[in-house]
Amino acid sequence: MNTRSIARACTVMESRGAASAALLRELFPQSGRAHVVGITGPPGAGKSTLVAAMVEELRRRGQRVAVIAVDPSSPFTGGAILGDRIRMLQFHDDPDVFIRSMATRGAMGGLAPATHDVALVLDAAGFDTILLETVGVGQDEVDVARLAHTTVVVLAPGMGDDVQAIKAGILEIADLFVINKADQDGAARLQREMSEWDVPICLTVATRAEGVAPVVDAVAGLKGKADPVRHWVHRLRQMYAEHALARLDSGVVEEAARRVAGRECDPYTIIEGWLRV
Template structure:
């Protein structure tokens, strides 16, 4: 076993045994996509698949962090272990919003049944979704029954991260005029459960009614594409789900509606366990494996010996001396042919 391998095994075993520092270090390795992380994930993967991964996304200020805190309280009251991964795709370093969240979560600093972690962006959006999935695998192995993935903002990368979960919750707040924006961002398309938070504010019922009407009248292209439950299509985000996500109202700041939300999450999870989400799981595995294949391919092309030839090929495309299809064929041929093309 190489050094990275044995170090990874030690780290993985310690994390699974409940060593929180080892868990934190392993998640850092996952975030940085080191060989240690890869070796650890290989070791841990067979023992995972139990945790429920829930993505929570929505407009800034809608109350995601407050809701996550309320969910933690609810889940802990039921004696279940919960982990939170707060993902900030927009910032290369941990942003102020996440630090604020951390302060809010201090109450659980000494509770072994709660683990909270911030993750910043590394690389492209697809990579962030893959990193989040890997982090969830590690937390699953460490015995967390529920893994909440909180994303910040409403860009496409957040949508991708949230959609990497078993269940995706999209948060709205009344009086924000968010409904239209959310649809623009494709947010509602990935929602399994829609939550109108700030139920104590005027307009919450109206917003919920609007959303219900909107969700009834709209059949998203993604849902249509996923209708056959076949993951073989081009749309990697395609995932079969009920056409009409539930719309719930919560007041995260008081905890009102949070038990109903947890019940809805559990229902969605059981439905998945009963095979309804088999297509979704296949689609996720497909996305995960292809992401690794594409990363491995890129590594080979950008490796020290292949890099100049790759760069030359790309430059030829820029200068319109070569079309991108021929360029791709040449690069692929250079892999099987044993040497760089051109």
């Protein structure tokens, strides 16, 4: 697959629907080799900077690398995205680096299924590592992060409340902590705080690519630890929900809602009936 056909296949996946299911079936046998690595954490922690540095390091090691940047807001607003673009421009003429931004909030079926299917396309296209950048707050982002084989949580000093928010959601699925901005005050304290968890910690200064090779080593070491069955348990549940919802005829839902609202029927009986067909 060349860059253009990969991009086209990603667009098909984002559109969901019958065409994406057909393409998935076709590509599935070629997938299964890539290591999908979630890079998650609060805004401003340095995820994009770290991702760019990791891409460089992985290229140095001869890997083909894809990046999926999931941004909850529009890709056309906000300085962060502009910054990301500039950072990623350095790879624009390297055919072994592929970068895709997803901005599918509100898309049918949610963010996670589309992101997963885009990752599957990139896997089938022969990328060795797929870096999936997500903001680690909010259920959608946690769902996306769960789809990675390995999850790296990036934190930086001086983001107290954000760290609390992250702790509530994503910390349970962290395989590796990166404390970025180790050049700033408070990195050592954050490291002490994070050592409560039984998760390895790396320190980086992503802007200077310091500590990035050890992160890439640690991530590579975690590939074998990733459990594909656990991954598919999660994914199959999501797919089931997505497909069941897509099959619901809106007229049927409307009619059922009318009956439930009129107390002609209880909602459990309705759902049971739908699950039986």
